[in-house]
Amino acid sequence: MTLYSNPGKGIVFWEHDVSSARIFDTTLRDGEQSPGTSFSHDDKIRIADKLDEMGVHVIEAGFPINSDEEFQAVEEIADRCSTDVCGLARVNEADLDAAMDAEVDLVHTFVSSSEIQIEKSLDSSREEVLELTRDAVEHVKDHGFDCMFSPMDATRTEFSYLADIVQEAADAGADIVNIPDTVGVIRPTAMHRLISALKDEVDVPYDVHTHDDFGLAAANALAGLEAGAVQCQVSVNGIGERAGNAALEEVVMSLESIYDVDTGIDTTEIYDLSKTVERLSGIPLPQNKPIVGSNAFSHESGIHAAGVIEDSSTFEPGIMTPEMVGHERRLVMGKHTGRHSVRETLEEAGYSPTDDDVAEITKRVKSMGGKGKRVSDNDVHAIAESVMSSVPASEKTVDMKEVNVSTGNDRTPMASVKVDVDGEEKVDAGVGVGPVDAAMTAVRSIMGEDYDVEITDFHIDAISGGSDAVANVYVGVESDGYEANANASSEDITVASVEALVDAVNHVVRKKARGDDGPKTKETTGP
Numbered sequence: 001m002t003l004y005s006n007p008g009k010g011i012v013f014w015e016h017d018v019s020s021a022r023i024f025d026t027t028l029r030d031g032e033q034s035p036g037t038s039f040s041h042d043d044k045i046r047i048a049d050k051l052d053e054m055g056v057h058v059i060e061a062g063f064p065i066n067s068d069e070e071f072q073a074v075e076e077i078a079d080r081c082s083t084d085v086c087g088l089a090r091v092n093e094a095d096l097d098a099a100m101d102a103e104v105d106l107v108h109t110f111v112s113s114s115e116i117q118i119e120k121s122l123d124s125s126r127e128e129v130l131e132l133t134r135d136a137v138e139h140v141k142d143h144g145f146d147c148m149f150s151p152m153d154a155t156r157t158e159f160s161y162l163a164d165i166v167q168e169a170a171d172a173g174a175d176i177v178n179i180p181d182t183v184g185v186i187r188p189t190a191m192h193r194l195i196s197a198l199k200d201e202v203d204v205p206y207d208v209h210t211h212d213d214f215g216l217a218a219a220n221a222l223a224g225l226e227a228g229a230v231q232c233q234v235s236v237n238g239i240g241e242r243a244g245n246a247a248l249e250e251v252v253m254s255l256e257s258i259y260d261v262d263t264g265i266d267t268t269e270i271y272d273l274s275k276t277v278e279r280l281s282g283i284p285l286p287q288n289k290p291i292v293g294s295n296a297f298s299h300e301s302g303i304h305a306a307g308v309i310e311d312s313s314t315f316e317p318g319i320m321t322p323e324m325v326g327h328e329r330r331l332v333m334g335k336h337t338g339r340h341s342v343r344e345t346l347e348e349a350g351y352s353p354t355d356d357d358v359a360e361i362t363k364r365v366k367s368m369g370g371k372g373k374r375v376s377d378n379d380v381h382a383i384a385e386s387v388m389s390s391v392p393a394s395e396k397t398v399d400m401k402e403v404n405v406s407t408g409n410d411r412t413p414m415a416s417v418k419v420d421v422d423g424e425e426k427v428d429a430g431v432g433v434g435p436v437d438a439a440m441t442a443v444r445s446i447m448g449e450d451y452d453v454e455i456t457d458f459h460i461d462a463i464s465g466g467s468d469a470v471a472n473v474y475v476g477v478e479s480d481g482y483e484a485n486a487n488a489s490s491e492d493i494t495v496a497s498v499e500a501l502v503d504a505v506n507h508v509v510r511k512k513a514r515g516d517d518g519p520k521t522k523e524t525t526g527p
């Protein structure tokens, strides 16, 4: 027996040459059967065009007998796509004729073969099903079309009868026989044995159609190919009946990266294709979805992130990169973030943080992440702006110690603020139209004693969406003709406001002490 392997890419051996495996996409047929999904005509054309451009080998465009709209979509796809287009049909003449009238390249006809479906779904008999199979395949072949036959629920069909029905289809001229694991109950070793056994019984090209009820769809599809099937069925993002089908991205990238095969498909469009189907199907992708999920190439842990900054193969498969599928690597900020990621993220965004800046920004990012918040890149930038524009602790005239606010719908917002001014602790309180205004009043009242500071500019931006967003507060001040401004960011808008004001005061005090009118913008800027 010849065993195929992928030297240097992991210890894997398989029995049959998978290098010419054909990828049959059923996003527009089984995928559209996802509960709640319905593609418009334009959606279907868009998805089909993309699959065609990428070089997917067969597109199952729909079930032409289903409705006039579906017929028109299949017909248009068959007409415009250069790849093979397939239409589904039950084993009756009306269905088969509709598929052929749509001028598909391949008619896919199917009938139940399992005892339970023959009895309870078809109300028929094994003999009758064999006859229907022969008649349907012959009808298609008589009209000069290519024909694929599926014994539905094959993996729950008694083997001897399965071999009989496959033989019947082959004798009637079927070009390829699909073995569907309709209810998703087979496992890879069993799929391998099933295809091997069928090949021994009936010499016809095989295809496999797998479902993900136990999370084994892609593994079962690959097992079918390893056993000598020439084609497998997939859908984009794995959408389809119940838990869905084998995902195109998983099967194609396994073939490309693990088996080291050139499928002929442009894999760099996979992420874009996935996003298109996610939007049009209304089925959101889990973050941890292999290959296309937002976490597929993301790293938060300090050790992993530092590793991939050095060499992405340290904590990624290496044989598959985000570039190969048109995705991107992300360093995610949060509780597990380390300084390497923070520095990398900031430098990529054009900041030049010092070691102290990086340490302080990392501390704040970890603290924010530790409170269960998602820390976005924008949050990190806002924190960086705030840290990098603040006056070093040793040079601070004024230092914020404490802010307390009380507010509500039937009381006047009040704030008490404790600050160090030249090493002396000062406390004051203020009222205002809201908690921020009250806190600013309290700070101004403290400052008023020693510094004549006026607020000339003040605005607040929410940096990221959600009620736990980081707010960035910008404050401009003026004192004796000197101007300064500062930013501060916090999840707490009042704290950010006081920090920004205190920082702006520090800048203006330093300017006054130096006697220069200095730059009229903040001393450190980011993009």
Ligand code: MN
Binding pocket: 030, 182, 209, 211, 240, 241
């Ligand atoms: Mn199916």
